[in-house]
Amino acid sequence: MMNSRLGTTGTSLTAVASGKGGVGKTFLTANLASCFVSAGKKVLVVDCDLGLANMDILLGVAPDLTLQDVIFDGRDIRDVIVATGAGFDLLPASSGVKEMGQLMYEKLQTIKATLNTIIPEYDEILLDTGAGISEVVLQFNLFAPKNVIVLNKEPTSMTDAYAVIKVMHQRFQTKSFGIVINSVRDENEAHRLFAHMDGVCKNFLSLPLHYLGHIIRDDTVPQSVVNQRVLVQDAPECPVGLNCRSIAQAIGDWLN
Amino acid sequence: MPKTHSHKAVYPLARSNDGQLHSDLLSVLEKAGGVKAWKQGGTDPHGELFILFADSLSEREKAALKAASDLVLTAPEDLTTKLAALEKENRHLRSLSLTDELTGLYNYRFFARQLDIEMARTMRTGQACALIMIDLDDFKQINDTFGHDRGNTFLVQASQALARKLRPTDIMCRYGGDEFAVIMPATDLADAVRIAERLNAAVSILSPELEKHFSVSIGVAEYEPERSGELDMNQFIRSADKALYRAKERGKDGICYDGRLPNVDTMTSVSCDEKTALLGSRNDE
Numbered sequence: 001m002m003n004s005r006l007g008t009t010g011t012s013l014t015a016v017a018s019g020k021g022g023v024g025k026t027f028l029t030a031n032l033a034s035c036f037v038s039a040g041k042k043v044l045v046v047d048c049d050l051g052l053a054n055m056d057i058l059l060g061v062a063p064d065l066t067l068q069d070v071i072f073d074g075r076d077i078r079d080v081i082v083a084t085g086a087g088f089d090l091l092p093a094s095s096g097v098k099e100m101g102q103l104m105y106e107k108l109q110t111i112k113a114t115l116n117t118i119i120p121e122y123d124e125i126l127l128d129t130g131a132g133i134s135e136v137v138l139q140f141n142l143f144a145p146k147n148v149i150v151l152n153k154e155p156t157s158m159t160d161a162y163a164v165i166k167v168m169h170q171r172f173q174t175k176s177f178g179i180v181i182n183s184v185r186d187e188n189e190a191h192r193l194f195a196h197m198d199g200v201c202k203n204f205l206s207l208p209l210h211y212l213g214h215i216i217r218d219d220t221v222p223q224s225v226v227n228q229r230v231l232v233q234d235a236p237e238c239p240v241g242l243n244c245r246s247i248a249q250a251i252g253d254w255l256n
Numbered sequence: 257m258p259k260t261h262s263h264k265a266v267y268p269l270a271r272s273n274d275g276q277l278h279s280d281l282l283s284v285l286e287k288a289g290g291v292k293a294w295k296q297g298g299t300d301p302h303g304e305l306f307i308l309f310a311d312s313l314s315e316r317e318k319a320a321l322k323a324a325s326d327l328v329l330t331a332p333e334d335l336t337t338k339l340a341a342l343e344k345e346n347r348h349l350r351s352l353s354l355t356d357e358l359t360g361l362y363n364y365r366f367f368a369r370q371l372d373i374e375m376a377r378t379m380r381t382g383q384a385c386a387l388i389m390i391d392l393d394d395f396k397q398i399n400d401t402f403g404h405d406r407g408n409t410f411l412v413q414a415s416q417a418l419a420r421k422l423r424p425t426d427i428m429c430r431y432g433g434d435e436f437a438v439i440m441p442a443t444d445l446a447d448a449v450r451i452a453e454r455l456n457a458a459v460s461i462l463s464p465e466l467e468k469h470f471s472v473s474i475g476v477a478e479y480e481p482e483r484s485g486e487l488d489m490n491q492f493i494r495s496a497d498k499a500l501y502r503a504k505e506r507g508k509d510g511i512c513y514d515g516r517l518p519n520v521d522t523m524t525s526v527s528c529d530e531k532t533a534l535l536g537s538r539n540d541e
Contacts, residue, residue: 104380104381104382105379105380105381105382105383105481106379106380106381106382108382135382155534155535158534158535159526159531159534159535162526162530162534163525163526166525166526166530167525196534197534199533200530200533200534203533204527204529204530204533
């Protein structure tokens, strides 16, 4: 069993998953990273969506090397990590390489071993995992002690998020999931959705969830994505920015 | 080609590629009247080998035989020397063999080689593999009651009954004596136990006129990259063997396994009930 060596380093390692794609996982990861940077932390974001990587697009960076070069060509992981304009480091992945979506188990172990070598150099590491519940997604979630699940009120988002929680809980006995509710009208709606999800998990899995926060629906969010900007960096005091900061705070307090 | 003589030929093999007797040879033997000299002839069931003994052969016949065959013995001493050489070669070949003579299953040598490969494959792909050890219950009693020949026949029958219940990718081996091992690539513990139950049921219909119905004891172990990645091959075999031993201790005719079975009922994806609960009244707007 190879998991992160956190006990000795004090680094906080968080995986962000959603089950369904398009619910704001990458947006949340980038903006949380930016919040941690503002709090004076050294932050690394790892794009773990090895099939359809897009963190680099969101951040408007065009990396020469990617995680795939580390795995297949033995490049040093330090050569691949790039600094982004948002103040955190990014370990990018490349998109559309067919074989990457279903990585061999031993390659996953290689990635984990390589990540372990750089963990001590950061205060916060965020893993942006892919959509779905493939083995790659599960393994990255297993690697990180903090598992954040993003969901919105769409029925498919609810069921897919639940599927991730259920599989992680039953296969790996993961006991703590932090929930972020995205695209809500207000805090009340977020609390209602969380209570609903929490109730289903308690009922069927005997597993209470941990509420981390919500992000309200706001037109500035899709606009920031189109502009390839990190919203909280440009407008830290806007409502979404405050939401992200509150979630970052909750992640920092969680499991500590 | 005179078909009347086609069942008589030379030693050891005088066939051309199309399966016909060597026509040149046959014509020589016929002309010399050699066919009459055949004292005894034989052929193996697969028709690959013709054996023939002759009292006397003319020089011309000998020359023709030598041209057609790489093995013509003319003196009794030759025969003894050749027999000794053949037996020696036979033993050597047997030592290289990968199958068990009695049952036709893979032998221990193949088993060890294949298990090593499957364990490496598991570490590469992350997919668990499983190992099943099967021991025939009270086989000694069968041997003692009916003799070793009947015992052997029964061993073969039992192995065939078991093998019929396996999947094409499972690899069944005779582990030794009345013990069998099945390597199951890309199979987790739950699936292996399910198949072990099938095997256990398959032999109960075999009845070698025993007082009680015939049965097997089965031990199952799983090699799983996250938990058993540190095990070497002998430890993996031992874990299945220990499970088999427990099955014997618990009164035979049963299955024991090493490890924890996942809750099969809940391993499936999101159930209808869960979906209904997730989607019901989530928007109290």
